[in-house]
Amino acid sequence: xxxxxxxxxKGYAIGRVVIKKEQELNxxxxxxxxxxxxxxxxxxxxxxxxxxxTKIKEKAEREVGKDKAAVFESHMMLLxxxxxxxxxxxxxxxxxxxxxxxxxxxxxxxxxIFAAMEDEYMRERAADVKDVGDRILKNLLxxxxxxxxxxxxxxxxxxxxxTPSDTAQLDKSKVIAFLTxxxxxxxxxxxxxxxxxxxxxxxxxxxxxxxxxxDLVIVDGIEGIVEINPSEEIIKAYEDKKAKFQGExxxxxxxxxxxxxxxxxxxxxxxxxxxxxxxxxxxxENGGDGVGLFRTEFLYMDRNDxxxxxxxxxxxxxxxxxxxxxxxxxxxxxxxxxxxxxYLPLPxxxxxxxxxxxxxxxxxxxxxFKVQLRALLRASAYGNIKIMFPMISxxxxxxxxxxxxxxxxxxxxxxxxxxxxxxEVGMMVEIPAAAVAADEFAKxxxxxxxxxxxxxxxxxxxxxxxxxxxxxxxxxHPAVLALIKNTIDAAxxxxxxxxxxxxxxxxxxxxxxxxEYDLDEFSMSATSILxxxxxxxxxxxx
Numbered sequence: 001x002x003x004x005x006x007x008x009x010k011g012y013a014i015g016r017v018v019i020k021k022e023q024e025l026n027x028x029x030x031x032x033x034x035x036x037x038x039x040x041x042x043x044x045x046x047x048x049x050x051x052x053x054t055k056i057k058e059k060a061e062r063e064v065g066k067d068k069a070a071v072f073e074s075h076m077m078l079l080x081x082x083x084x085x086x087x088x089x090x091x092x093x094x095x096x097x098x099x100x101x102x103x104x105x106x107x108x109x110x111x112x113i114f115a116a117m118e119d120e121y122m123r124e125r126a127a128d129v130k131d132v133g134d135r136i137l138k139n140l141l142x143x144x145x146x147x148x149x150x151x152x153x154x155x156x157x158x159x160x161x162x163t164p165s166d167t168a169q170l171d172k173s174k175v176i177a178f179l180t181x182x183x184x185x186x187x188x189x190x191x192x193x194x195x196x197x198x199x200x201x202x203x204x205x206x207x208x209x210x211x212x213x214x215d216l217v218i219v220d221g222i223e224g225i226v227e228i229n230p231s232e233e234i235i236k237a238y239e240d241k242k243a244k245f246q247g248e249x250x251x252x253x254x255x256x257x258x259x260x261x262x263x264x265x266x267x268x269x270x271x272x273x274x275x276x277x278x279x280x281x282x283x284x285e286n287g288g289d290g291v292g293l294f295r296t297e298f299l300y301m302d303r304n305d306x307x308x309x310x311x312x313x314x315x316x317x318x319x320x321x322x323x324x325x326x327x328x329x330x331x332x333x334x335x336x337x338x339x340x341x342x343y344l345p346l347p348x349x350x351x352x353x354x355x356x357x358x359x360x361x362x363x364x365x366x367x368x369f370k371v372q373l374r375a376l377l378r379a380s381a382y383g384n385i386k387i388m389f390p391m392i393s394x395x396x397x398x399x400x401x402x403x404x405x406x407x408x409x410x411x412x413x414x415x416x417x418x419x420x421x422x423x424e425v426g427m428m429v430e431i432p433a434a435a436v437a438a439d440e441f442a443k444x445x446x447x448x449x450x451x452x453x454x455x456x457x458x459x460x461x462x463x464x465x466x467x468x469x470x471x472x473x474x475x476x477h478p479a480v481l482a483l484i485k486n487t488i489d490a491a492x493x494x495x496x497x498x499x500x501x502x503x504x505x506x507x508x509x510x511x512x513x514x515x516e517y518d519l520d521e522f523s524m525s526a527t528s529i530l531x532x533x534x535x536x537x538x539x540x541x542x
Contacts, residue, residue: 001210001225001228002228004224005201005202005205006185006224007221007222008194009190009199010221010245011177011197011221012219013176013198013218014238014239015156015176015216016214016217017156017213017222018157018213019156019159019208019211019212019281020157022160025134025137027101029098030098031096032092032097035093038092039092041099042088042092042137045099045139046136048139049136052135053075053165056168057072057168060072069274072164072165072349075128084341089180091106101135102309103136103140104137106133107130107132109175112341113340116340117340127164131163132512135165139435144514150301154176156177157175157178158178158180158211159179160180160181161180162183169193176199177198177199177219178198178200179201179202180201180202180207181205181208182202182203185202185203189202200221201225201226215228216228216229217229220238227521251534252530254528255287255537256287257287258287258533259463260289260536261537263500263538263539263540268519268520269522270288270289270406270529270533271288271292271329271522271524271529272290272291273292273293274526276298276299280322280328280524281283282526284310284322286526286529287533289326290323290325290327290328291319291328292327292501292503292522292523292524293523294328295331295333296312296330296372297334299311300333300335306368309378312375313374313375317379317382317383320379320382321382321383323384327385328384328411329426329449330386331388331389332388332401333358333361333372334358334391335357335358335361336357336358355459357391358391359401360397363400369404374411377408377419378417378418378419379404381419386446387426388425388447388449391431392441394432394433395437398441426446427445429450429455430455430502431458435483439493443494446500447498448487448490448491448498449498449499449500449523450498452475452500453502455502456477456480456502457473460479476505488520492518499519499520499522500519502513505532506524511535511536512539522536
């Protein structure tokens with residue numbers, strides 16, 4: 001029997017099923033009279049959760065590294081966040097309800113905020129809030145988690161979902177793959193699977209009902225396929241695929257320190273997309289030539305106030321120093337519309353994707369914008385930082401953004417603070433108008449970076465998150481390809497360079513065409529870098 005899901009981590013595995021069973025967490029609303037005692041119950045459960053997370057974090061640091069274990073730092077920060085815990089306590093007080101019900105209401109609210117966001121990475125952060133909420137709830141109810149400590153070798157873990165806590169506690173000497181009903185490529189469990197280098201298929205909908213403990217399964221992390229109790233013939237075919245894949249991975253690792261040069265002799269940069277400062281380590285480990293997209297909005301999330309100039313400066317400086325002179329392209333704040341911050345009230349909009357967001361918000365709220373630009377400029381003294389403005393649709397917008405940047409330069413100069421006055425300033429090309437008028441923009445921008453995720457959906461009027469019309473979201477559509485080529489050609493005519501930081505940059509089907517179009521920089525998730533380097537170096541341009 002064959003099941004199709006989403007490939008979350010590449011590779012092949014053949015093993016026996018162990019289903020992770022979770023005790024159902026039933027929240028029953030109860031009225032309480034002793035508010036003080038109920039708030040103390042909440043504090044005790046939160047403290048027990050903190051102790052558990054500390055142990056999990058220490059184990060994860062030993063097994064997958066400090067940077068990958070940083071997710072548990074954010075979980076502990078949520079426990080310490082007065083806006084999160086304070087909202088639960090306030091709910092207990094105002095409604096005279098038990099801690100379980102007050103907790104559920106607040107967790108549901110936070111999850112709703114994240115789940116409504118356009119960015120897939122941000123939507124998956126709802127799982128972090130749920131993970132923390134479930135941990136506190138289990139401690140309130142006295143429920144223990146499904147135990148995976150006593151498993152045998154060659155185990156394929158099957159679960160409805162795996163939280164970051166679950167994946168960090170997996171015994172990687174025994175667990176060879178995992179399968180889940182829900183989840184996507186950017187969920188923490190998927191990221192952890194890629195870090196552990198074990199195959200994973202997620203989004204299988206009902207895999208927990210389709211298999212039973214002890215079933216033999218083949219996990220195809222390349223195609224996102226699961227074969228349940230396969231024939232000997234299928235097993236043999238996959239054993240051959242597995243051996244071939246392992247050989248290919250060994251060959252790819254040889255490219256870590258190799259420069260990416262096309263058959264025509266052009267040096268191309270293959271760089272990584274990151275969301276948090278710690279993500280830079282994975283880019284370096286995978287042989288990345290730098291960072292092509294640092295999504296700075298993640299510095300603004302999971303907190304109850306704006307990050308200060310000093311906090312941002314330290315984050316940008318950290319990445320710049322770790323890259324030791326390699327470029328890091330930092331995108332200014334892309335928030336608003338569908339991506340909301342709890343501490344930044346924004347108007348409700350009919351079309352948030354086309355609304356008050358990104359550079360539009362920043363130019364309207366220069367008080368927020370200038371804090372970030374000052375931090376970026378100060379960090380530029382410590383490495384090869386390039387600044388990129390998102391959601392640019394007119395030349396006047398770009399020039400206005402540069403004007404604010406120049407004002408920040410003058411301020412820092414007056415204060416005697418160091419920065420690179422000659423750093424490159426570019427723009428995202430993600431709106432069709434910018435791609436069509438690329439020649440005009442190229443007169444003012446130092447570089448372009450094509451954001452294909454938005455460019456495709458705006459060009460084809462197809463919401464990439466709408467499953468009903470996902471068939472329309474096509475990176476190979478002639479109109480999309482024409483806009484990409486026009487952008488690259490316009491940059492080159494003006495003597496500027498052009499990169500791409502959308503998902504298409506790491507799409508193995510499209511990479512050869514982008515080489516033919518003479519794209520200068522490919523930016524993608526760190527785990528895609530080595531394969532992209534190989535394809536670029538082997539592509540014959542006609």
